[in-house]
Amino acid sequence: MRRNVIFLLASQLRKDAFRSRVIGISLGLMVFLLIFSAYTGWENYHDQNHTRDVVQNEVQESWENNPDKHPHRMSHYGSFALRMKHVLSVFDLGMENFVGNAVFLEAHKQNTVNFSEASMSTGLLRFGEVSMAMLLKVILPLLIFYLGFATIAQERENGTLKLLIGQGITRTEIVLGKWLGLWGLSLLFLFATFLVVLFFIYMGSHNVLHSNSFIRYGILLISYILFFGILSAITILVSAFSKRAKGALIKLLGIWLLFVIIMPKSLQAIGYYLYPTPSKIEMETAVEHDLAKLGDSHNPDDTHFKVLKDSVLLANNVKEVKDLPFNYGGLIMAEGEAMSTAVYLDHEKRLYNVYSKQNNIERYSAFINPYTAIKNLSMAFSGTDFQSYLHFKSKAEAYRFKLAQDMNQLQIDFIANKGKEGPTKISNKYWKDFPPFEYNYLTTTTIFKNELLSILALLLWCVLAVFGLSKLSTNLKAI
């Protein structure tokens, strides 16, 4: 194996590619799309986050400006949590526009996260969105196939392959040269895209929230480099094992359609078909049902709350509720909140387990479809996958719970017990003391754990690609 020969073959492939008209048109198109997606991606990220930031500050301001009042009124006044976009969402939109952006946080109730971009869009959204990652995942593979389908098949048809071998160039050199040449071509576009992404990360890096962006960026870059290595290998293999270039092209187009369009969507649909999910009203009914079994604070004869009452009375050494030294109503509400939240979260967890089952069918297909592996990896490290959304949701729920319980505690401590003289309001300094909603993104380690499957699949594909190429190096047919 001579390095200079491989290099020569690779650069020959590149020269040929740039000579063809196809690359001229598609290169122009790709550059336009890159600029367009970078521009719209950044504009969207910037404007949306700006709006949300402004609104989140308004929320905090209006919270703090409330006058003295009963703390339970404040837990109904509530707060809002707004989802901030990760700077890498400029690169990969993922599920960004299909998940909600704002949630009202109040006592007693888990509200839905509303105002997703999808809920305000026309049916066009289902055609997809242009992002830099979409170009890399969907369009560039097609371009690689266009550029590579003829590499070996055409040379064989023309008889030049026989000539090459006759000149003493080994099969390994031919295969490696072609493969590296094609891979190099795709990397040109990849690096151009990632240079743009680097710029955006740099722009966003003044925000401490995005401090681990560079690590995410590195992982994304490596993943895409491997992905294109795999695709180039597939192209070379298909080209080599096809009798004619025409046949290779048709096969590769078929693979592209199957991998990128048909398989992901069908498998997702099958998952949905196999594991039905409850609707909101069904789940709410179930939550209420379970809660009623545990204890109902509205019901005066409820056993759970009766036991609670008795033990509280005993512990404080009094006979009746009105003699308690603190606000008993606050205590009951705190207990009710804890119970209803636990039941709700339990049901929600079950719902998400069903979602996971639905999604897993497609996720596991990463082992037969490298596109799925890169799709999930790319979304996860760009902070636009389902787990990132759930992370926001759980943070918002934790904040809601803390808000309700802190207000209940204030009521227990400072509001007069029912039937007693005393304060019915507390100072507004307590609102100012309550911290604003703050959000952080998933840590890189967590994302690694979430995406272990996709990483494994991608690595397996790398091994397969190398194995396939080495096989080809020994039995490449010259005629």
Place this chain on the structure above:
Amino acid sequence: MYRLLFKSFFRTKLFLVSLLLLLSIGTISIFIGKQYLVKQEKNTVSAQKFQEESIKQNLEYHNNDLGLLLYYQRFAFIKKPANISAISIGQSDVNPLLQAVTIRGIEGQKYDTDFENPSLLMSGNLDLSFVITYLFPLLLIALTFNLYSEEKELGTWRILTAQTSGKASFLLKKLLVRVGFIFAVLIVLLFLASAVLQIEMNQNFWALFAQSVLYLLFWSALCFWIISLLKNSSFNALALISIWVVLTILIPAIVNNYVTNTYQVPEALHAMLEQRDGYHEKWDLEKDATMTGFYEAYPQYKDYKVPENTFSWIWYYGMQHNGDLASKETSTEMKDKIKMRNNVSETIALFVPTMHAQLSFNNLAGTDMLSHLDFLDALTEFHENLRLDFYTTIFDKKTADTVNWKNYDAKFYTSKQDFSWGYLLLPTLIITLLISALGVINIRKL
């Protein structure tokens, strides 16, 4: 002649593969539509049951306090999906068809979403409209791209031309056989859908039928035009797939990015805040601050006076209504923005048959954005009627059992889908005729 062409076509492997692929994915898509309808039906039933039971329970707990009962009680308003919506589920997975609202402020309730798996929302429903817009064109391409080039490359073209009088008419007939086959599969699937999903054979169904046929005619014309350039097979395959990618992926996605960015809707978030503050700040203000606005909106309640130092339900529900009043303007702006998004998308779609097909499918099936906005308007009206129904009884401090609860079962909304045949069919028809003309000019030179 046709018999021979049919025979030779039916013997190809590609014919069998495409027949199986289209029929199986088409059937799956119809059953996915069926599942969607079943889910909606189940949803409706549980909403009805939920409402019945909760009324019973609330009556038990809060009979003496109707104001408090209605604080809790939710009333379902359901958009019954027409069966045709199973063909094109459209936006109705993102936007819930069912809302259960209390008589408190509507603005904070009407945008609540249902639970849906975001991964599924992202990948979109595999419904029949997807199969028609995406897969049928691909199969058309696969069956026709080498119509001429293959004969040329195999060397059979010369023999053929020696044997037939009109070369062009031979190619046309060969094309017709393949296109005819695709249309046959399309029609079979559409009728299968109408049988399985029990779709009413009304104007909307036939409009959807016509739009599907026309859409595939457009693709046939495109294939014909590429064939008429008389290039080799590789060129044709490349060109047609590229056109397919541009029309079904790139242009719609670019338009979508453009529309999303140009018409951003920060109003949604602002209205949300205005509603809450418009209601809540009233707790800390004089009663007049609440009641002026409320009496202005509903002068019929002017005679009910509000006690100054204690809580009263008229004040409470007055405050709630003030939240809606405070956010009304922003909320209308938000609706206008969404309508604008829709208008711009539809206008651009007139020039792009793929987009036009998808948007018209949604429109005909009642699953588009506008249909949802209509539903939200109807929901607001439903909510107002509920309030006005109950206000007098609450303000008169009557007990809950004086209300005839039998009247308060879940209510349904049926959408009206208007369309104009010209708007539906003309854009694609004109484009199809233009492309066909180009093809005919080319093939005449043959």
